Amino acid sequence: MSTTRQQQPGDLGPEPGDAGAAPAVPVPASPGVPGGAVRSLALGTASGIVPLARDFTRQALHDWGWLPAATADRRAAAEDVLLVVSELVTNACLHAEGPEELRVGCDGKVLRLEVADRGAGHPSPRTPHRAGRPGGHGMFIVQRLCMDWGVVRTPGSPGKTVWAELAAPA
Template identity: 70%
Template sequence: MSTARPYAPGPGEPPIGQVRRLRLTGAGGAVPRARDFARTALGDWGWLPAYTAGQRAAAEDVLLVVSELVTNACLHAGGPDELRLRLAAELVRVEVSDLGAGDPAPRTPHRAARPGGHGMFIVQRLCLRWGVERAQDTPGKTVWAELGASR
C-alpha cells in the first residue's frame, strides 16, 4: 500500500497542482482508455518508469484505482463522463465523474471468494482517502481517491 510524506519537486520535475482531464462520455472502451491516459500522465510526472519496487507498486496502485473507479461508473452509473488526475505534493488524486445518483461503498461483509463487488474494497485498501462529491446544480457525482507516491 502507498503512503504519503512531504515532498518538494526538484529541477525538471512536474509542477505540483497539475491536472490532466480525459472526456469519457459516450466513448467505448472507457476502462482501457482511462488506464492508457493515466499511464501517460504518470510517465510525464516521473512516476513511470519505476526504478524501485515501491515506485512500481505506487504507479500500479494508481492504475488499478483508475480501472476500478471507471468500471464502477460503467456498471452502476451509466458510464463515466470524465477522468481527472491531479498531481499534489507526493500524491495523485484520481477523480471520476458520472451522472449516477447512487453512492459507491465497499460491499460488507467483504468475502474474497465471492465473484464481483470488490472494486470499492480495493479502492478503500489502496488509498489514503477517498470520497464522493455531489454536483451542485446538475445530476451526478465525482468519486475521488488519493494515493501516495513511493520515492
C-alpha cells in the same frame, strides 16, 4: 499488492497527438491538488473506456516521472494507481450510467483521481467483504489502496464525482 499486468518497455499509453487518444486538457487544480498538475479526459462517448482511462493515466504517470519506475516500490505505487483508475471507471460503467470524465492530478505528494459520472447512487465497499466471491470488490480495493476517497455532488446537477487519493512514491 497490485494485480495489474507488468508493463512492457515502451507500453506507456497513447503518444501525444495519437489519433485514437483524447487530448490532455489543462483544468484548474482539484481541491486535493492545490497548484499541482491536473489532466482531464472526456469519457462520455468513448469506447473501450477502462483501457483508455488506464492508458491516459499511465501516460500522465510517465510524464510526471512515476514511470518508468526505478524500484519495485515505485512500480507497485504506479500499478496501484492504475488499478484504482480501473476500479473507479468500471464502477461508473456498471452502477452510475457511465463515466463522463477522468481527472488525474498530482502535487508531488498526493495523486488524486476523480471520475465524474451521471449516477445518483453512492458507492461503498460491499460489507461484509467476501474475498472468494466474484464481483463487488471494486470499492473495497479502492478503500484498501488509497489514503482517502469520497464522493462530491454539485447541488442542482445530476451525477457525482468519486475521488480517491494515493500517496506519491518516496
